[in-house]
Every structure is written in C-alpha cells, then in structure tokens.
Amino acid sequence: MVRQGRPARDPLKIREELTSDDYLDLITRLLQRCRRSDPTGGVWEAADLQWWWRRVRPSDRCGQLFWLDEVGDPVAAVVLTDWDRAWTCDVVIAPEHVEALFDLVWQRGLEQVAALELDAVEVRARDDDTTWTSALDESGFAPAGDASTATWLDAGRRPQVSPLPRGFRLLSRADTSDRPHHMIGRNGEHVAERLAECSLYDAELDLLVEAPDGDVAAYALFWPDPVTRVGLVEPMRTESEYQRLGLARHLLTAGLERLAARGCERFKVSHNNDNPAARGLYSGAGFVPDSISYAYARRSP
Ligand SMILES: CC(C)(COP(=O)(O)OP(=O)(O)OC[C@H]1O[C@@H](n2cnc3c(N)ncnc32)[C@H](O)[C@@H]1OP(=O)(O)O)[C@@H](O)C(=O)NCCC(=O)NCCS
Numbered sequence: 001m002v003r004q005g006r007p008a009r010d011p012l013k014i015r016e017e018l019t020s021d022d023y024l025d026l027i028t029r030l031l032q033r034c035r036r037s038d039p040t041g042g043v044w045e046a047a048d049l050q051w052w053w054r055r056v057r058p059s060d061r062c063g064q065l066f067w068l069d070e071v072g073d074p075v076a077a078v079v080l081t082d083w084d085r086a087w088t089c090d091v092v093i094a095p096e097h098v099e100a101l102f103d104l105v106w107q108r109g110l111e112q113v114a115a116l117e118l119d120a121v122e123v124r125a126r127d128d129d130t131t132w133t134s135a136l137d138e139s140g141f142a143p144a145g146d147a148s149t150a151t152w153l154d155a156g157r158r159p160q161v162s163p164l165p166r167g168f169r170l171l172s173r174a175d176t177s178d179r180p181h182h183m184i185g186r187n188g189e190h191v192a193e194r195l196a197e198c199s200l201y202d203a204e205l206d207l208l209v210e211a212p213d214g215d216v217a218a219y220a221l222f223w224p225d226p227v228t229r230v231g232l233v234e235p236m237r238t239e240s241e242y243q244r245l246g247l248a249r250h251l252l253t254a255g256l257e258r259l260a261a262r263g264c265e266r267f268k269v270s271h272n273n274d275n276p277a278a279r280g281l282y283s284g285a286g287f288v289p290d291s292i293s294y295a296y297a298r299r300s301p
Pocket residue numbers: 218236237238239242243244245246247248249250270271272275276277278279280281282284
C-alpha cells in the first residue's frame with residue numbers, strides 16, 4: 001500500500017495523505033462534494049475520473065495526494081495521470097476551501113511532479129478560473145490549445161428517443177457480457193474489469209449498436225451519479241463506416257432516457273472545440289455550452 005502521512009499544516013485540522021489504494025473512492029467523494037457545492041463549477045465529474053480508470057497506468061501506483069478534514073472527508077487533491085504522450089496534473093479543491101488551500105495544494109502538486117521527474121506535464125483549466133490560469137502562468141505553464149467545451153442539459157428537456165435504421169439493434173454490456181468487451185480495441189484488454197471496479201459504472205448504461213452483420217457500429221457509456229444527480233456521457237463513438245446514419249443520435253437519446261430513469265436531473269457532455277460532428281450531435285439534442293477549458297503544458301528544462 002502506498003500511504004504516507006504528513007503533519008497538519010493549517011488550523012482547520014486538515015491532514016495530507018499520499019495514497020493509491022483509496023484513490024478512486026476519495027476522488028469520487030471529492031468531486032461529488034465539489035459538484036454539490038457548485039452546480040457547474042470545475043472541469044470534471046466524478047465519472048470522468050472513473051472513466052480514466054479503464055486502463056492500467058503507471059500512475060495507478062505512484063500515489064495521489066489528498067487533503068482530508070478531521071472526519072476523513074476529502075477536501076482537496078492533486079491527481080497525476082499517465083496518458084502516454086504526457087502526464088496530466090489535476091488539482092481539485094472543494095469550493096469552500098479554495099481560498100485557504102489553493103497555494104499549498106498547487107505547491108505540493110509541483111513538488112510531486114518534480115519528485116516523479118515527469119518530463120511533460122499538462123493541466124486543464126477553465127478560461128474563467130483566473131486563480132488557476134495565473135498560477136499556471138507563474139509556474140511556467142503555457143497554453144497548449146486543445147480547447148474543450150462542457151455542455152449541459154436538464155433532464156426535463158431531453159429529446160425523444162430517435163429511431164434506429166432498419167437492421168441495427170441497441171444492446172447493453174449487460175446483454176453481451178459473454179463476449180469480450182466492445183471497447184477492448186481502443187481501451188485495453190482490462191477495460192471490462194477496470195470499469196467493473198468503478199462505483200458509478202452500470203452495465204445497462206454501457207450501450208452499443210450492433211450492425212446487421214454483427215459488427216459493433218457505435219457505442220457510448222452513460223454514467224449516472226446518484227449523489228449529484230448528474231448523468232455524464234463519456235465516451236461516444238460511431239465507427240467511420242457507419243457515420244451519418246443516426247446511430248449516435250439514437251445512442252445519445254436512448255442513454256439519456258436511461259440516465260433519467262436512474263434519477264439524473266441534469267446531463268453533461270464535453271467535446272473538443274475542433275469537433276463539429278460532436279458539437280452538432282449534442283447541440284441538436286439540446287445541450288447548451290457552459291464553460292471552456294484549455295490545456296496548459298510545461299516541459300522540464
Ligand atoms: C460524433 C460522432 C459520434 C457522430 O456519430 P454519427 O453516428 O455519425 O452521428 P449521427 O448520424 O447520429 O448524427 C447526429 C447529428 O450529429 C451531427 N453530425 C454528425 N456527424 C457530423 C459531421 N461529420 N459534421 C457535422 N455534424 C455532424 C449532425 O448534427 C447530425 O445530425 P444530422 O445528420 O441531422 O445533420 C462520430 O462522428 C464519431 O464517432 N466521431 C469520432 C469520435 C468522437 O468525436 N466522439 C465524440 C467525442 S465528444
């Protein structure tokens with residue numbers, strides 16, 4: 001087990017902990033807490049980081065930094081994730097603790113990046129978060145493009161489920177659990193086991209569209225969060241030979257219906273700004289843009 005205590009550094013009796021074993025539970029609780037404090041703040045849902053869990057990564061065992069209050073609830077974290085091309089560093093702080101903890105958390109994040117001798121590090125920040133963007137600038141991070149828009153839709157405004165073209169059928173992972181998972185090709189051989197370790201994963205919302213010849217033509221995963229009542233869409237894909245047939249629209253509208261049935265009151269999906277297909281798909285379903293975030297990158301000298 002990777003766990004290491006440090007003395008409390010502030011009067012709120014908040015203690016720092018470096019842990020790998022409790023990571024998924026702690027980051028889920030922290031992001032849920034953030035979402036409950038601010039209905040659209042930050043960049044990530046708990047389900048986003050659960051989705052990142054789908055692959056085995058070197059960062060799984062390097063330990064993640066958390067700050068816990070006196071009853072053991074997480075109030076802040078620095079999450080380092082290995083994406084092959086670079087590691088990302090995500091700082092998450094409960095809104096009511098940002099003022100008191102930001103400088104300490106970011107400083108410790110930079111120390112952790114230095115201790116791991118990471119070559120290339122990327123951070124994602126919202127363009128309206130000036131605390132963050134100033135700190136990144138002062139720490140030698142520069143904008144690296146890769147703009148992403150977060151969009152939201154109230155469950156009550158969801159569109160009707162659109163039809164599927166003839167011969168195609170909608171299935172869920174619950175119907176296909178006797179086969180290899182349909183996302184192995186893009187997400188690694190352990191995707192089924194890793195998703196099953198995620199508390200927000202629901203095999204009945206892990207959807208795919210099968211072509212008449214049995215090919216997997218499209219798929220999408222919908223994440224209902226019972227604590228925040230937000231349903232996240234991630235990922236969404238139609239294979240190139242099946243695009244523009246209405247498969248993604250069917251997956252999206254059918255998935256939103258299932259999220260609503262699980263009690264979700266709002267839905268969120270993000271897309272890169274240079275992806276007109278995704279923008280058209282989500283805006284056509286009624287999703288409204290809310291915030292833009294950018295990647296910032298730093299290479300060690
Ligand atoms: C985005 C994507 C899922 C759309 O899949 P699809 O099955 O082709 O989409 P649909 O046929 O259901 O189209 C629904 C709507 O999406 C929009 N859309 C889809 N493809 C589009 C394209 N190439 N250009 C512009 N708009 C497009 C349109 O608004 C379309 O409605 P319309 O056909 O009435 O104009 C698909 O292009 C894809 O998998 N891309 C690669 C992965 C990806 O970008 N995923 C989304 C990440 S957020």
